[in-house]
Amino acid sequence: MxxxxxLISPAPTTGxxxxxxxxxxxxxxxxxxxxxxxxxxxxxxxxxxxxxREFFALLGPSGCGKTTLMRMLAGFETPTSGEIIVDGxxxxxxxxxxxxINMMFQSYALFPHMSVEQNVAFGLHRxxxxxxxxxxDRTQRMLKLVxxxxxxxxKPGQLSGGQKQRVALAxxxxxxxxxxLLDEPLAALDKKLxxxxxxxxxxxxxxxxxxxxxxxxxxxxxxTVSSRIGVMRAGQLQQIGTPxxxxxxxxxxxxADFIGDTxxxxxxxxxxxxDYTLAKWKGADSPVYLRSVDDSPVSEAAKVFSVRPxxxxxxxxxxxxxxxxxxxxxxxxxxxxxxxxxxxELAPGVVIKALDTNRLRLVSSTITWNDQVWVSWRARxxxxxxx
Amino acid sequence: MSRFSPFNAVALTxxxxxxxxxxxxxxxxxxxxxxxxxxxxxxxFKWYGEMFANRGFRDAAWVTIRVALISSTVATVLxxxxxxxxxxxxVFFGRxxxxxxxxxxxxxxxxxxxxxxxxxxxxxxxxxxxxxxIIAHITFTMAFATVVISSRLIDFDMSLEExxxxxxxxxxxxxxxxxxxxxxxxxxxxxxxxLALSLDDVVVSQFVNGPGSTTLPIKVLSSVRLxxxxxxxxxxxxxxxxxxxxxxxATIIQKTRAVRES
Numbered sequence: 001m002x003x004x005x006x007l008i009s010p011a012p013t014t015g016x017x018x019x020x021x022x023x024x025x026x027x028x029x030x031x032x033x034x035x036x037x038x039x040x041x042x043x044x045x046x047x048x049x050x051x052x053r054e055f056f057a058l059l060g061p062s063g064c065g066k067t068t069l070m071r072m073l074a075g076f077e078t079p080t081s082g083e084i085i086v087d088g089x090x091x092x093x094x095x096x097x098x099x100x101i102n103m104m105f106q107s108y109a110l111f112p113h114m115s116v117e118q119n120v121a122f123g124l125h126r127x128x129x130x131x132x133x134x135x136x137d138r139t140q141r142m143l144k145l146v147x148x149x150x151x152x153x154x155k156p157g158q159l160s161g162g163q164k165q166r167v168a169l170a171x172x173x174x175x176x177x178x179x180x181l182l183d184e185p186l187a188a189l190d191k192k193l194x195x196x197x198x199x200x201x202x203x204x205x206x207x208x209x210x211x212x213x214x215x216x217x218x219x220x221x222x223x224t225v226s227s228r229i230g231v232m233r234a235g236q237l238q239q240i241g242t243p244x245x246x247x248x249x250x251x252x253x254x255x256a257d258f259i260g261d262t263x264x265x266x267x268x269x270x271x272x273x274x275d276y277t278l279a280k281w282k283g284a285d286s287p288v289y290l291r292s293v294d295d296s297p298v299s300e301a302a303k304v305f306s307v308r309p310x311x312x313x314x315x316x317x318x319x320x321x322x323x324x325x326x327x328x329x330x331x332x333x334x335x336x337x338x339x340x341x342x343x344x345e346l347a348p349g350v351v352i353k354a355l356d357t358n359r360l361r362l363v364s365s366t367i368t369w370n371d372q373v374w375v376s377w378r379a380r381x382x383x384x385x386x387x
Numbered sequence: 388m389s390r391f392s393p394f395n396a397v398a399l400t401x402x403x404x405x406x407x408x409x410x411x412x413x414x415x416x417x418x419x420x421x422x423x424x425x426x427x428x429x430x431x432f433k434w435y436g437e438m439f440a441n442r443g444f445r446d447a448a449w450v451t452i453r454v455a456l457i458s459s460t461v462a463t464v465l466x467x468x469x470x471x472x473x474x475x476x477x478v479f480f481g482r483x484x485x486x487x488x489x490x491x492x493x494x495x496x497x498x499x500x501x502x503x504x505x506x507x508x509x510x511x512x513x514x515x516x517x518x519x520x521i522i523a524h525i526t527f528t529m530a531f532a533t534v535v536i537s538s539r540l541i542d543f544d545m546s547l548e549e550x551x552x553x554x555x556x557x558x559x560x561x562x563x564x565x566x567x568x569x570x571x572x573x574x575x576x577x578x579x580x581x582l583a584l585s586l587d588d589v590v591v592s593q594f595v596n597g598p599g600s601t602t603l604p605i606k607v608l609s610s611v612r613l614x615x616x617x618x619x620x621x622x623x624x625x626x627x628x629x630x631x632x633x634x635x636x637a638t639i640i641q642k643t644r645a646v647r648e649s
Contacts, residue, residue, distance in 0.1 A: 076549055096552045109550035113568045122564075123554030175554065 016227060017242075018051035025088070027052045027211055028073065028179060033082035035068050042068040044235035045082070050179075055205050055212045057222035060232035061258070066215045069232070070181050073213065074103045087178065102177035106184040108168040110156035116143070116167050117152040123175040142170040145204065162193050169201075173208070180205075182214040186221065198224050219259045223247065231255050253385050256306040261341070263312075263352045267305045267384070272297055276323060276379055281305065283346040289323035291379035302384035309355035311381035314342045316366060318374050325376045328352070330369055342367065344375050410627060417620035424615050434621035444622060446599075447606040451586060454517065454602065458524035459581035465525065466532025466577055471562075473533070474540040492530035500527055501594035508595060515597030523595040524588065528581035535580060539573035 018024045026049035035043040043065040050056045058066040071077045073084060075096030083090050091099055102123070110119050120142050124135045143149040146166035156164060165185065172180055185201070186194045202225050205212045216222050222229050223243040231238045231246060231254075239251045250256035253264055267279040270287060277298035278287040288305060290298045319325055331351065332343035335358075342354045354375050356367075367373060416424060420431035438444060473486050492500060504523045508515060543566065551561035567574070589604045596602065601609075610619055 074549075074553060076552075095557075096549070097555045097557060101553075103550075103553045105546045105550055107544060107546050109544065109546040111547060111550070111565055111569075122551070171550075171554070 016053070018054070019049065019228065024051060026050060026085075027054075027087065028213075029083075029085040030069070030073075031083040031085065033069070033072065033079045033084060035065070035072060035077060036080045041235050043072070043079075046235075046237050048230060048237060048240065050211065050213060052211055053209055054228060055202065055214070055226045057226035057229045058213065058215045058232060059219055059222040059229050059259075060217065062217055064232040065235040066232045067183060070103075070183060070213060070215045073179070074101055074181055075099050100178040101181060102172040102175055102179075103181040103183065104168045104172045104185050106187060108156075108164045110164055110167055110171075112156055114155075115152065116148060116154050116156070116159070119156065119167055120171045120174050122171065138174060142174045145173070146170045161188050162197070165189060165197065169204070173204070173210075176208075177210070179211045179213060182212060184216055185214065187216075187218075194221070195224075201225055223259070229259075231258065233258075248383070250306065250383060250385070253304050253306070256383065256385065260308060261353060261355075262306045262308050265305045265350070265352075267302060269298060269300045269302055279305065281350075283350045283352065284326045286326075288382075289379045290382060290384060293380065298384055301386055304385040305382055306385060307352070307377055307382040309341050309353040312352060312354035312375050312377045314344060314354040314356060314367060315374050315376070316371070319376045322376045323379055325374055326352075328373060328375055330367060330371045330373055333367075333369065342373070344373060346375070413620055414624045414627065417617065417624040419617055419620070422617065424617055424620060434617040435625070437618050438621045438625070441618065443601075443606060444603070447601050447603040450517065450520075450600055451603040454520050454524055454600075455582050455585040458521045458585050459528060459578050461521075462525045462529040462581045463532045463536075463574060463578040466529045466581075467536050467574060469529070469533045470537035470540050474537050475545075489530055489533050492527050493534065497527070497588075497590040501591040504591065505594040515595055516600045519595045519597065520592060520600050520602070523591050524585040527588075527591060528584045531580050531584060532577035535577040536570065536573050539570045543570060 028048075028050040030046050030048040033043055033046045034041065046065075046069060058069060060066045068077055072079050073086075075091070075094065079092060084092055086100065111122065114122065117139055121135050121139045124138055139152075140149065143152055146169055148163060148166055148170065151159065151163060151167075156167065159167065165188070169185070182201075186197050189197060198221060201212070201214075214222070214225060226243060228240060228242055229246050230240045233254050239246055239255045241249070246255055246259055250259065250262075256262045257264065265281050265283060265288075267281045267288065267290075269290075270278045270280050272278070273289075275291055275295045277290045277292075279290055279298070279302070281288050290302075290305070292298055313319065314330075326346050328344040328346040330342055331345045334341040334343070337358070339355055339357050342356065343351050344354055345351050352375055416427070417434060418430050418432070419427050420433060421428040469489055473482070473489065476482065501523075504519075504526065507513075508519050513519060547565050547569065548561045551565040552558070556564060587604055588602075589608060592602050592605055596605065607619060607622065610616065
């Protein structure tokens with residue numbers, strides 16, 4: 001099998017990337033926002049810019065403060081300190097009903113006593129002075145957009161989970177908000193429907209040219225839908241970047257581990273050999289070879305080395321041409337149909353994960369438990385982290 | 388479900404007999420022609436005629452109805468406000484105390500409620516009459532209304548109200564357009580409960596009513612002191628008839644609505 005080339009340079013700035021333009025005014029700015037509940041710090045000094053037409057994902061484990069951050073933008077929580085600027089105005093003291101922002105709730109929060117149609121039209125009656133025919137028109141358009149025009153007269157109790165989700169989306173979109181907030185919008189759907197809905201969300205966002213902010217704990221969802229991801233942990237933003245950036249260039253061990261799968265090793269930088277930096281590790285007596293994207297020396301501050309399973313090749317024969325080749329024993333195989341992840345023990349207690357696409361049928365797979373194998377990866381495939 | 392058995396039949400018969408035999412006896416005797424309650428001589432509507440002609444009864448009934456309607460409505464509104472505050476408000480100083488205080492009238496002996504209200508009115512030189520009666524009834528029925536409405540509010544999904552706020556409603560609008568329609572059954576139940584409590588209250592009313600504001604239950608009780616007259620039988624039978632038809636109508640409305648929903 002051939003190893004995919006992973007010598008990518010940091011995020012090619014093609015297409016949509018307003019965050020890379022220094023003159024661009026962000027649509028939303030969180031400035032040093034902190035939120036405390038009693039002695040608990042839910043959001044800890046977060047600063048974040050979100051630009052027009054972005055699909056921004058806040059990603060993190062439950063309790064990391066992502067929902068609180070979103071609720072502060074919606075107006076349901078008030079920051080303990082800091083500013084939230086939307087369109088150049090601080091909106092911290094603006095009531096939720098006066099903000100140009102709408103939210104799709106995790107529970108959907110459909111009004112059970114109203115029909116689908118009435119739910120969608122609810123926000124339009126409030127918009128002030130809109131003519132009846134105009135409201136009906138807009139409601140119809142929204143229902144068409146989410147393909148629910150046939151269900152207009154039903155009550156929420158008579159809809160499936162996926163249909164409820166679409167009503168909630170139509171209702172939140174009806175007022176044409178500047179920003180649409182989505183709180184775990186797909187968490188209640190099954191996997192197939194969730195994936196399909198992710199693409200629908202992306203299409204709708206593009207079609208309407210709106211700014212979306214999604215909160216999710218599902219990293220796959222965040223990677224698929226968003227233009228940029230903010231990874232949160234314990235109230236702090238750990239990293240902001242495009243899906244490619246946070247995946248390929250995680251800045252902390254937490255990000256590396258939370259997004260995708262990875263093997264982490266403690267390292268100690270020893271010296272240079274040509275373009276490579278050598279580091280001592282517990283995986284083998286021989287050092288691990290590191291190489292930065294621009295061939296500059298790897299900092300001594302590097303303490304952790306991370307390499308993703310798909311960057312690691314596992315083989316029976318000893319590969320040539322790579323500096324990082326190590327022997328080990330297969331201790332576990334995670335078979336998931338399209339691919340297998342081999343857990344290879346390099347030294348007692350040191351295990352590396354290697355992913356192999358199952359191009360051939362499992363029966364013809366040659367590597368199995370307790371086999372002696374070789375693992376290898378390119379020197380640029382790994383990432384070093386401070387901690 | 389257990390199947391029909393002789394034991395069940397016997398239990399059912401005795402149970403209902405225990406509950407309804409005395410009432411049936413009363414209804415039957417209300418059609419008695421004789422002046423003596425316990426001696427049956429013949430069928431007659433005589434006592435019903437007497438009852439409707441009795442001005443005292445008519446006035447008392449009118450007082451009772453007015454007091455019940457006003458006090459139950461006010462108690463429901465106040466109870467709803469109390470329930471919203473106690474269920475929704477973030478923890479504030481003395482919240483537990485307030486919650487306890489709202490529930491205390493439920494277990495407080497009525498005599499004590501009555502005496503304390505009387506003392507209050509006397510102390511502040513408030514003339515006893517319709518007004519004091521209404522205030523007193525609001526005081527003790529409000530606690531019941533609060534309990535009924537809060538039990539529904541606890542289950543109410545707060546994000547519904549947030550969604551309404553998000554879609555452009557003020558706090559008040561969100562409550563009126565989304566929360567209230569969804570807790571309406573509990574509010575109606577609270578109102579009916581307050582109404583029923585007010586309609587048949589004797590103990591508290593006795594302390595706080597004044598001349599010209601005698602309620603029907605008090606009137607009946609004082610008439611009975613001089614011996615049960617067949618007229619009281621007729622009155623009681625009429626009340627039973629009213630209550631029964633109210634229950635039947637409520638059940639029919641509920642049934643038809645359930646059918647329409649599904």
